[in-house]
Amino acid sequence: MPNLSLFLAQLFNGLALGTLLALISTGLTIILGTLGVLNFAHGALFMVGAYVGYTVMQATHSFVLAVACGALFVLVLGVVIERGLIRLYYERPPEDQILMTFGLSIVIVETVRLIFTGISQRMAVPDWGSGIFNLGFMIYPKYRLIVMIIVVVTLLVLYLVLYRTRLGLVVRAGIEDQRIVGMLGLNVQRTFMVVFGLGAMAAGYAGVIDAPIVSVTPDMGQTVLVESFVVVVIGGLGSFPGAILGGVIAGEIISLTSMFNPAYSQVMLYFVMALVLVLRPQGLFGQEGRE
Amino acid sequence: MSLFSRRGLSLLRGGWRIEFAVAVSLLLAPYILPWIGFNADTMARIMIWGLFGLGFDLLFGYTGLLSFGQAAFFGVGGFVSAYLLVNGLVPNVFAALLIGTLLAAVYGALIGLLALRRVGIYFAMITLAFGEMSFFLENSPLSAFTGGENGLPGVPTPVLHLGFATIALKSGQWNMYGFMAVLFLIGFVIARRIVKSPFGAVLLAIRENTSRARACGHSVQKYKLTIFIVAAAYGGFAGGLLGILQAYMPPDAFTLQTSGQLVMQTVIGGSGTLIGPLVGATIWLYLREVLQHIPDIGALWKLILGAVFVILVTVFRRGICGEILRWGQRREALATNSPGATEVDPPRARSRSPREPATPEASRGSATDDAPVILETRGLSKHFGGVHAVTEVNFSVRSGEVRALIGPNGAGKSTFFKMLTGEHIPTAGEIYFRGDQITAQGPTAVSQLGMSKSYQINQLFASLTVRQNLTIPVLARQRGPFRLDMLRRLDRWGAVNRKVEEIMQLMGLAERADQPTSVLAYGEKRRLEIGLALAMEPEVLLLDEPLAGMSPSERADTIALLQELRIGRTLVVVEHDMDAVFELAEHITVFYEGEKLAEGTPEDIKGNSQVQDAYLGGMDEDELA
Numbered sequence: 001m002p003n004l005s006l007f008l009a010q011l012f013n014g015l016a017l018g019t020l021l022a023l024i025s026t027g028l029t030i031i032l033g034t035l036g037v038l039n040f041a042h043g044a045l046f047m048v049g050a051y052v053g054y055t056v057m058q059a060t061h062s063f064v065l066a067v068a069c070g071a072l073f074v075l076v077l078g079v080v081i082e083r084g085l086i087r088l089y090y091e092r093p094p095e096d097q098i099l100m101t102f103g104l105s106i107v108i109v110e111t112v113r114l115i116f117t118g119i120s121q122r123m124a125v126p127d128w129g130s131g132i133f134n135l136g137f138m139i140y141p142k143y144r145l146i147v148m149i150i151v152v153v154t155l156l157v158l159y160l161v162l163y164r165t166r167l168g169l170v171v172r173a174g175i176e177d178q179r180i181v182g183m184l185g186l187n188v189q190r191t192f193m194v195v196f197g198l199g200a201m202a203a204g205y206a207g208v209i210d211a212p213i214v215s216v217t218p219d220m221g222q223t224v225l226v227e228s229f230v231v232v233v234i235g236g237l238g239s240f241p242g243a244i245l246g247g248v249i250a251g252e253i254i255s256l257t258s259m260f261n262p263a264y265s266q267v268m269l270y271f272v273m274a275l276v277l278v279l280r281p282q283g284l285f286g287q288e289g290r291e
Numbered sequence: 292m293s294l295f296s297r298r299g300l301s302l303l304r305g306g307w308r309i310e311f312a313v314a315v316s317l318l319l320a321p322y323i324l325p326w327i328g329f330n331a332d333t334m335a336r337i338m339i340w341g342l343f344g345l346g347f348d349l350l351f352g353y354t355g356l357l358s359f360g361q362a363a364f365f366g367v368g369g370f371v372s373a374y375l376l377v378n379g380l381v382p383n384v385f386a387a388l389l390i391g392t393l394l395a396a397v398y399g400a401l402i403g404l405l406a407l408r409r410v411g412i413y414f415a416m417i418t419l420a421f422g423e424m425s426f427f428l429e430n431s432p433l434s435a436f437t438g439g440e441n442g443l444p445g446v447p448t449p450v451l452h453l454g455f456a457t458i459a460l461k462s463g464q465w466n467m468y469g470f471m472a473v474l475f476l477i478g479f480v481i482a483r484r485i486v487k488s489p490f491g492a493v494l495l496a497i498r499e500n501t502s503r504a505r506a507c508g509h510s511v512q513k514y515k516l517t518i519f520i521v522a523a524a525y526g527g528f529a530g531g532l533l534g535i536l537q538a539y540m541p542p543d544a545f546t547l548q549t550s551g552q553l554v555m556q557t558v559i560g561g562s563g564t565l566i567g568p569l570v571g572a573t574i575w576l577y578l579r580e581v582l583q584h585i586p587d588i589g590a591l592w593k594l595i596l597g598a599v600f601v602i603l604v605t606v607f608r609r610g611i612c613g614e615i616l617r618w619g620q621r622r623e624a625l626a627t628n629s630p631g632a633t634e635v636d637p638p639r640a641r642s643r644s645p646r647e648p649a650t651p652e653a654s655r656g657s658a659t660d661d662a663p664v665i666l667e668t669r670g671l672s673k674h675f676g677g678v679h680a681v682t683e684v685n686f687s688v689r690s691g692e693v694r695a696l697i698g699p700n701g702a703g704k705s706t707f708f709k710m711l712t713g714e715h716i717p718t719a720g721e722i723y724f725r726g727d728q729i730t731a732q733g734p735t736a737v738s739q740l741g742m743s744k745s746y747q748i749n750q751l752f753a754s755l756t757v758r759q760n761l762t763i764p765v766l767a768r769q770r771g772p773f774r775l776d777m778l779r780r781l782d783r784w785g786a787v788n789r790k791v792e793e794i795m796q797l798m799g800l801a802e803r804a805d806q807p808t809s810v811l812a813y814g815e816k817r818r819l820e821i822g823l824a825l826a827m828e829p830e831v832l833l834l835d836e837p838l839a840g841m842s843p844s845e846r847a848d849t850i851a852l853l854q855e856l857r858i859g860r861t862l863v864v865v866e867h868d869m870d871a872v873f874e875l876a877e878h879i880t881v882f883y884e885g886e887k888l889a890e891g892t893p894e895d896i897k898g899n900s901q902v903q904d905a906y907l908g909g910m911d912e913d914e915l916a
Binding site for chain 2: 032038085088093094095096098099100102103104106107110111113114182222226230232233237262263264266267269270271273274277278281
């Protein structure tokens, strides 16, 4: 039987994983909510962020620069993708958008594989992050603890952007009713571009700060993509609080289940998702009647 | 007439034409494709992917359900068959395949029940997540049976006892290809029968316009679940064959890559063509197997494939086979249309027939006053949040009556209609049809009971032909909300086809029979819209603004049509065209701001000062602003 300190440790691990998932899923969910596009390339953008961060870190040994470059690169990539491709798909059925972004993710992953080969890379932990920290109930790598704080702060910033700015107002209005936003004469085109860029940036940014913890491979985005789908289903389409709660729930499920039997941790995640679908198909914070 | 008989002839001649062409291609392929680098093993693999793709194409190409979790069924079928064979539990290869296929179908039913609760984006996400769940189940908790990451080696290859000969199949040899090709052909023939069956027609309707298919009286969910199970069974069967082909069942059968490969192959080859997935698999495996051995380009095969895929989806969404078919159809259409171009008279709504009642007014009023009430609402209300769209409406219509609902825009007429048909669930109140409660039973049940609606905004099955459109409600009428007639030939079902012809004649659409709705003129689309409701042979026909947007001649034709439709039927019409309303209706109900303002004969309503005020906007001065 697991003891209390192990339980607390796993609870904490779950929170660390959960906040990161929340950040990635926030990007996915605001794109989905505002543009109505399910971005299958979201995991690939996460991976691109990690690779840019890794490259910059190798060259400059500056973590701050790595994060800034990773996030900005993916932001620009997101804007290019939106202007070049996604834009052509707003009037098309959601299935077409899924197909295109799915194909796009393959193009991105294979391009990265071509440049960096498929061998997994390790990004160095920044100096201030190396070492461990005693939390009382457990000893925790310092970097992971700091990452958690960074992610929470970022989520707070995102909250302020979404709930305290004009852009955030338009985004949230778009999630409520896309047509009305268009009718009000707001510049939907520009909003879409900015939202897609921001959503992509969230993924890229998460990719960079996650890179020192995991191994960087061209396929690293796939698990992230599927897990963030689960988060969005649990939390509810287009919902920012839903993405956060869903992220934490998903993180805790994976973490706590692996305490009992690691073999079931992923299975359990999808099982809970099925449960949500049966009991509350619109997700915890989703609205009734949206598809 | 000549056109009709020519069509019949070509159908007879062409009944098995496609199947024959596919069989010949499969037979010739081993003599041609090796010249460009294919070997027997690759081609046998293509057959497996083709079979897998047949099920997926039925699901996605024909029904419009994009699943990213088909690997789950491929894996279940594969591992169950392999497990049974490796452990000697079932000695017969075909028995093992059958059990694997059945279990994959059962698994499909379980996942389908959950995933089909949602549509579109959500459906894709959910199937993907269940696919991943299956992968993790195989990978660790069930690894005692599946071998986990190692898979299951030692799957025996079948020995065929054909009576006259015994063939020991061997991987990498042409007899293995032959075996797979025969199985593919069988799968293809079955899939084509499904597509050409009444069941298949309903699948297309669901893809084109799910809510209209439901309103036509089909139990959409049952069709979706059934085809999901069929797709799972195809997947399971193909998975079982993979183990046999390789003498080894690999765990990557369960991965997202497998599901993704299937989706991409189907779209590249052309979804909704059945043969598309096979063509897509040929291209995919060719690039992988052949390109890989060319230095400098080898590593690029997947990048090339991804880029080609993005371009195809963006520009040629129909895929290779789909675009070829379309090109062929266009040529055919051009060839047949050129004499038709000289046609001077635009098709009109029905020819004036002698059985038209000379004076419809003569029968007005007297016939229906003592007829039984067929449709009634009591205290019917619908609120959307704080908006009270309809408030406590008591309403009753007698059998055979023509009733008009009028009122300014936003008065709640359309919402009221949607509650009658079951599209909206009322906030409060009840609806009775022929004395039975039908409140919140849903559009399928209401339509089957005998009440259907033509929509204010056309709800057609857009890329189907006029004939196919009208077949959908006729099928619902003839075979009820659901029937598993997957192998029945729709083109040989005389009763259905005669009924469709009859409605096309009545609606003046016979000359447009085999054209897609997209080429119809507005007035024709409008008549088709009414025809869809009428084809259910409803006792009560609800018409939501049937005259909206019509030209004067189209309007006159439609009014004449409605005069004909009223015979033996109850009509409830929402309409803004007051002249038409006063010409048609025996009674008029006036809605204003969600409430029933007035009711009576046209004469009563004409003289009602409240109604005049409502229309002139003088009712509540302050509410005007």
